[in-house]
């Protein structure tokens with residue numbers, strides 16, 4: 001890359017700093033709920049098996065929840081757990097009034113049907129927003145719980161752009177956990193939304209028209225710098241482990257779906273990986289838990305805000 005200090009560079013959207021602000025907001029709300037209602041939002045995270053990456057994410061989630069004042073509990077089940085046993089735990093958490101949010105870490109081992117587990121979580125405690133009731137509410141304008149990653153992306157977009165009304169947004173990826181809910185959220189914000197995916201024919205052209213690009217496909221460096229419309233806002237959801245032989249055999253680093261260095265020279269603003277969407281995802285999980293707790297307790301959110309659903 002040849003870049004001089006005079007070259008324009010996109011503004012970095014600092015997800016880490018923004019996530020810290022969201023968490024501070026959550027912590028204030030939790031303190032208020034305790035004071036006014038004696039209510040401590042409870043988040044229960046369930047992990048099955050010992051995938052090391054999953055273990056790290058779960059540890060981070062629980063630590064950050066605790067720091068924000070939530071009652072946070074981790075349930076660790078062995079890799080060989082039967083589906084019925086996981087469903088029994090979910091039923092117990094559904095019935096426990098001190099549990100306001102339930103997150104079952106995905107992926108689950110092959111003997112367990114993920115859809116069956118998600119369907120078993122009480123929708124009002126589904127802080128991932130993965131239950132079909134919450135997906136349906138998002139699609140039909142209801143106030144369900146919104147998936148954490150797209151919610152975090154929306155908060156960053158609003159912070160950067162303010163009103164999103166009328167903007168052309170391209171979502172690359174159509175997963176149930178990111179692409180589809182992201183498209184629904186952007187529609188709710190009055191964007192003109194295009195959803196592209198692995199069979200899309202003219203991805204570069206679609207991208208060149210977009211004021212907002214949300215890349216969530218899981219392919220390192222798929223989105224090229226010369227696909228970006230000058231000044232566009234680029235949100236990179238990708239978390240790809242790529243080898244870094246220069247750091248030694250077997251070493252990897254985290255890379256997004258966007259060629260960051262090239263895109264940064266064209267875009268108006270861009271999220272880094274790491275330090276972009278990831279920290280916001282966890283912050284939104286805490287935010288969703290507070291939202292869920294207030295609804296279950298029948299008390300108002302201490303400080304309703306305009307970002308996302310809550």
Ligand SMILES: Nc1nc(=O)c2c([nH]1)NC[C@@H]1CN(c3ccc(C(=O)N[C@@H](CCC(=O)O)C(=O)O)cc3)C=[N+]21
Pocket residue numbers: 057103104105106107128148239254273274275276277278279280281282
């Ligand atoms: N039911 C369920 N809900 C989830 O939300 C869920 C899940 N299952 N399974 C796994 C994925 C992954 N995920 C991440 C969240 C934050 C970071 C994150 O904070 N990443 C840091 C860096 C992490 C690193 O360096 O490895 C960053 O982007 O800056 C990463 C990954 C939530 N997930």
